[in-house]
Amino acid sequence: MDSVKDVLGKMGKRFGEAARKTENTAGNFWQHLKTGPSIADAAMGRVSQITKVIAEGGYEKIFHQTFDVLPEEKLKKPFACYLSTSAGPVMGVLYLSNVKLAFCSDNPLAYKVGDKNEWSYYKVAIPRAQLRSVNPSTSRTNTAEKYIQVVSVDNHEFWFMGFVYYDSAVKHLQEALQEARILQA
Numbered sequence: 001m002d003s004v005k006d007v008l009g010k011m012g013k014r015f016g017e018a019a020r021k022t023e024n025t026a027g028n029f030w031q032h033l034k035t036g037p038s039i040a041d042a043a044m045g046r047v048s049q050i051t052k053v054i055a056e057g058g059y060e061k062i063f064h065q066t067f068d069v070l071p072e073e074k075l076k077k078p079f080a081c082y083l084s085t086s087a088g089p090v091m092g093v094l095y096l097s098n099v100k101l102a103f104c105s106d107n108p109l110a111y112k113v114g115d116k117n118e119w120s121y122y123k124v125a126i127p128r129a130q131l132r133s134v135n136p137s138t139s140r141t142n143t144a145e146k147y148i149q150v151v152s153v154d155n156h157e158f159w160f161m162g163f164v165y166y167d168s169a170v171k172h173l174q175e176a177l178q179e180a181r182i183l184q185a
Contacts, residue, residue: 059075059093063097066121083122084159094160099128105121108121124158128179129183130154133177135148145161146163146166
């Protein structure tokens, strides 16, 4: 009887943990959709981005096509998120490799050159050795709004938000920072 109770107790804990993770991910995904200018645009952007990933052969290939990549460089994790800019949040993917942290917008953004409109993807690349800090934070007025501030050694700040897998992103980015510090020591 005791062994049955133990098994049921362990299963209950596992189900509880799975339910908590599912609820957390659902909340993060909802926040991800609400971060953009419209929920419908954000949802279509995610569908389009996933379609691109499948058509291009995965995140690793997109990463190699989008950024200058060293021969030994490997993608560790991609994270769907937004980069906060003065023009508002930009939807894209934050790539973590064994060499750099890089962001690329899902769509090209318009900018003016003289009287003409030009289009370009919004990209940021920071070598891991140039990372000073990775700081998770939460909005005081809305705890569902979670951010990750990345600061480079030259004091450039990058604010990422709307992560579908926020806890995983925090964990992997902080590990990358620690690994970079160990390699520099």
